[in-house]
Amino acid sequence: RSEKMAFTLYSLIQAAILCVNAVAVLHEERFLSKIGWGVDQSVGGFGDEPGIKVQLMNLVRSVRTVMRVPLIAVNSVCIVLLLLFG
Amino acid sequence: TMDLPHHGYRATKPRARAGPPAGDPLLFDDTSSSTPAMNTQGYYTPGYNMGAPAGGPQGGAQVNNLFADPMANAAMMYGSSLANQGKDMVNKEISRFMSVNKLKYFFAVDTKYVMKKLMLLMFPYTHQDWEVRYHRDTPLTPRQDVNAPDLYIPTMAFITYILLAGMALGIQKRFSPEVLGLCASTALVWVIIEVLVMLLSLYLLTVHTDLSTFDLIAYSGYKYVGMIFTVLCGLLFGSDGYFVALAWSSCALMFFIVRSLKMKILSSLSSDSMGAGASAKPRLRLYITVATAAFQPIIIYWLTSHLVR
Numbered sequence: 314r315s316e317k318m319a320f321t322l323y324s325l326i327q328a329a330i331l332c333v334n335a336v337a338v339l340h341e342e343r344f345l346s347k348i349g350w351g352v353d354q355s356v357g358g359f360g361d362e363p364g365i366k367v368q369l370m371n372l373v374r375s376v377r378t379v380m381r382v383p384l385i386a387v388n389s390v391c392i393v394l395l396l397l398f399g
Numbered sequence: 400t401m402d403l404p405h406h407g408y409r410a411t412k413p414r415a416r417a418g419p420p421a422g423d424p425l426l427f428d429d430t431s432s433s434t435p436a437m438n439t440q441g442y443y444t445p446g447y448n449m450g451a452p453a454g455g456p457q458g459g460a461q462v463n464n465l466f467a468d469p470m471a472n473a474a475m476m477y478g479s480s481l482a483n484q485g486k487d488m489v490n491k492e493i494s495r496f497m498s499v500n501k502l503k504y505f506f507a508v509d510t511k512y513v514m515k516k517l518m519l520l521m522f523p524y525t526h527q528d529w530e531v532r533y534h535r536d537t538p539l540t541p542r543q544d545v546n547a548p549d550l551y552i553p554t555m556a557f558i559t560y561i562l563l564a565g566m567a568l569g570i571q572k573r574f575s576p577e578v579l580g581l582c583a584s585t586a587l588v589w590v591i592i593e594v595l596v597m598l599l600s601l602y603l604l605t606v607h608t609d610l611s612t613f614d615l616i617a618y619s620g621y622k623y624v625g626m627i628f629t630v631l632c633g634l635l636f637g638s639d640g641y642f643v644a645l646a647w648s649s650c651a652l653m654f655f656i657v658r659s660l661k662m663k664i665l666s667s668l669s670s671d672s673m674g675a676g677a678s679a680k681p682r683l684r685l686y687i688t689v690a691t692a693a694f695q696p697i698i699i700y701w702l703t704s705h706l707v708r
Contacts, residue, residue: 320588321581368603 330387336376337384345373505550505613507540515545516552520624521648523655529662538609546659550613553620560586560623563630567706570634586623589698593619593691600687601664608663618656622695625652626703633707641707649696656692664688 339345493499519526532544541549561583568574568582594615601608625648633641664684 320585322584322588325588325591365603368605372602 330391333376333380333384334388336373337380339373339377341377345370501611501613502550504538504540505548505617507542508549508551509542512541512545512549513552516541516549517624519545520621520655521628521651523651523658526658529658531662548614548617548659550617550620553617553623556623556627557586557620560627560630563627564706567630567634586702589702590616590619593694593698597687597691604683604687606664606684606687610663618659621655622652622699625649625695626699629699630703630706633703638707641703645696645700645703649699652695652699653692656695657688660688660691 490499529546531546532539534543538544539547541547541551561579564582565574565579568578594612597615597619598612601610628648629641629644632644636643664687665681
């Protein structure tokens with residue numbers, strides 16, 4: 314019963330890679346600005362505490378900026394490994 | 400003023416160790432009977448000094464007798480210098496990822512602290528003061544403050560839980576080494592998931608606390624103590640004992656988590672000091688604390704129910 318739900322560390326890594334990929338494919342102009350999540354809409358007041366939406370937008374933007382290049386490498390490695398070992 | 404007791408207290412109990420039998424070469428410097436080293440920081444005192452080069456004149460003479468061949472002597476010196484270089488390199492790499500001093504703070508425990516903390520985890524209802532005490536801006540080590548989180552109890556509890564799970568599976572004749580590894584990695588993955596979710600929610604709500612990642616790992620690892628108690632009762636007293644112990648340890652753990660995190664999360668300084676528009680924030684912080692507490696019984700049940708049929 315729990316053997317089916319059992320996690321290995323490898324499945325955690327897979328889930329993490331898939332989530333980061335999902336965040337990285339959100340396009341800035343075509344999608345995020347259309348739903349009001351673009352970078353130009355996150356300017357808040359100075360003494361103001363940023364709300365959840367602003368924090369989320371900053372998180373999405375920083376993940377996309379930081380993880381773009383390493384994701385290329387990690388995805389290529391994953392593809393090669395899956396082709397070789399199934 | 401805060402007076403620091405246990406100024407030169409050693410980290411481990413002094414064990415009665417028999418001296419090396421006469422005639423053997425004195426390879427290690429046995430300092431178990433000497434006075435403990437005075438450590439002004441009080442963070443971390445090594446238990447005993449291993450492989451001290453200055454072994455005294457008697458030790459030195461005996462070591463020299465062992466390596467009469469100068470080539471072997473030179474090889475030994477070269478090997479030890481290589482090992483030192485390797486050790487320095489490994490230390491440098493590791494300290495890039497996490498600060499080792501911070502990690503040492505979490506393992507500076509003693510027996511009295513462990514006893515009191517285990518009692519607190521199982522019966523937290525009579526404890527009055529939950530505030531973590533500070534000393535000149537640095538938090539006190541677990542040795543001096545029973546409210547401070549530590550990583551020794553979670554680590555030991557995790558390993559004990561894995562061994563107990565193996566034993567429980569063996570009793571049900573379902574044991575195999577792969578299942579043990581699976582059980583261990585499942586528990587580890589749930590801890591990682593919980594810590595990541597906590598970090599994400601604390602970041603999103605801009606809660607400025609001094610809860611570091613290691614603190615969250617510590618608080619998340621305290622549930623293993625409850626799990627061990629639950630599994631033991633389930634093995635000893637059958638299914639009824641399991642559910643009674645589950646209810647007891649869930650309530651105790653929820654109380655413990657809410658009281659400990661309330662100090663850190665709900666009363667932390669928010670950047671909006673004007674007070675306007677802060678009505679939503681304490682509510683959300685309360686939700687986080689309560690959600691963390693409510694998650695504990697669920698995960699305890701999830702990880703232990705298959706061990707006790």
